[in-house]
Amino acid sequence: MVSSINQVTFDARDGYALSQFWAQVTGYTEHPKYPNAPEDEENFIGPGGGHPGLLFINVPEGKTVKNRLHLDITPDTTRDEEVERLLALGATVYEDHRRPDGTGWVTMLDPEGNEFCVERSKAERGEE
Known part of the structure; x- marks a missing residue:
């Protein structure tokens, strides 16, 4: 048995802003059913097609x-x-x-x- 990587997670002060930066870098997009928002604690972008995405989680420390x-x-x-x-x-x-x-x-x-x-x-x- 093996495991697959679902996503790579970043701790962030501003997960929404960081997700927007990385979306421009990679061309990844948010999930259409779960759009990202500045007030969200977690913001996800991905390439689709079962490939790993990037998750940005707000944390208090820099x-x-x-x-x-x-x-x-x-x-x-x-x-x-x-x-x-x-x-x-x-x-x-x-x-x-x-x-x-x-x-x-x-x-x-x-x-x-x-x-x-x-x-x-x-x-x-x-x-x-």
Whole structure:
């Protein structure tokens, strides 16, 4: 027997705002029967089709230490174009691991300081 991942859960000061940020990052949407709202304690977005979604739960305390788990995202565009798009959405660059030969990744922070990495696209890795 095995278990499957249903969702990845984030503690958040403002789960609604964070769900809106990540919806723009991923293209995930709220469940049509359970729309998200600023007053909700839990806000969910997902890709549908039985794949894991992202759940944001309001907690009273802010983030204080490095995440022990983080998301790695692969853009449809180039890594560098995606970094610029995410900066415009409110993310910040935390650590830049890009190398002169075009390899590497960028560690970013979402609006509440959660780390995530932007990898090269499949095309940049020669996988398409």
